[in-house]
Amino acid sequence: MGDMTAKARVADLVIAYAVLVDASNACDALDEVLVASDSWTAARDLLGACGYLRVPRRAMRNKILAEAVETALTNPGIVFRKRFRADTPWTPAAT
Numbered sequence: 001m002g003d004m005t006a007k008a009r010v011a012d013l014v015i016a017y018a019v020l021v022d023a024s025n026a027c028d029a030l031d032e033v034l035v036a037s038d039s040w041t042a043a044r045d046l047l048g049a050c051g052y053l054r055v056p057r058r059a060m061r062n063k064i065l066a067e068a069v070e071t072a073l074t075n076p077g078i079v080f081r082k083r084f085r086a087d088t089p090w091t092p093a094a095t
Contacts, residue, residue, distance in 0.1 A: 004018060004019040004060075005017065005018040005019075005056050005058075005059040005060050005061065006018075006059050006060070006061040006062065006063055006064045007040055007043075007059035007061075007062060007064070008062065008063070008064045008069055010036070010069065010073060012038070013036045013037065013038065013073070013076055014036070014037055014038065014039055014040055014042075014043060015034060015035075015036050015064055015068070015069050015072045015073070016034060016035050016036075016037065016040055016043035016044075016047070016059065017032070017033070017034045017059075017064045017068060018032075018033055018034075018047070018052075018055065018056065018059075019031070019032055019033075019084055020033055020047065020052040020053065020054065020055060021052070021053045021054065022050075022051050022052055022053070030083070030084035031052070031081045031082065031083060031084060031093075032068075032081065032082050032083070032084055032085075033047055033050075033052060033079055033080065033081045033093065034064070034068050034071065034072045034079070034080050034081075034090070035047065035072060035076075035077070035078065035079045035080065036072040036073055036075075036076040036077070037076065037077060040057075040058060040059060044056075044057070046077065046079050047079055049079075050079045050081075050093040050094065051094075068090070071090040075092075078092050079092070079093040080092055080093060081093040
């Protein structure tokens with residue numbers, strides 16, 4: 001899944017985006033997730049705390065959709081999710 005990760009830097013924050021498997025292992029377990037944090041490492045910790053598995057150690061791309069960046073910046077430190085490839089709004093992930 002390393003090619004399905006991206007990061008962007010806005011001021012002093014890193015916006016982390018990834019497509020990950022959640023711990024439920026349900027048939028719809030692929031989520032798009034994003035979070036604004038101090039670093040990629042901090043973002044990995046936040047994603048792991050929300051139950052996401054195999055969070056990559058680094059991002060493979062440096063481009064994230066503007067809508068996703070805006071969402072992450074509304075609440076730095078909060079992980080947002082939506083079902084992979086769904087046309088639904090970003091919602092805070094359960095911790």
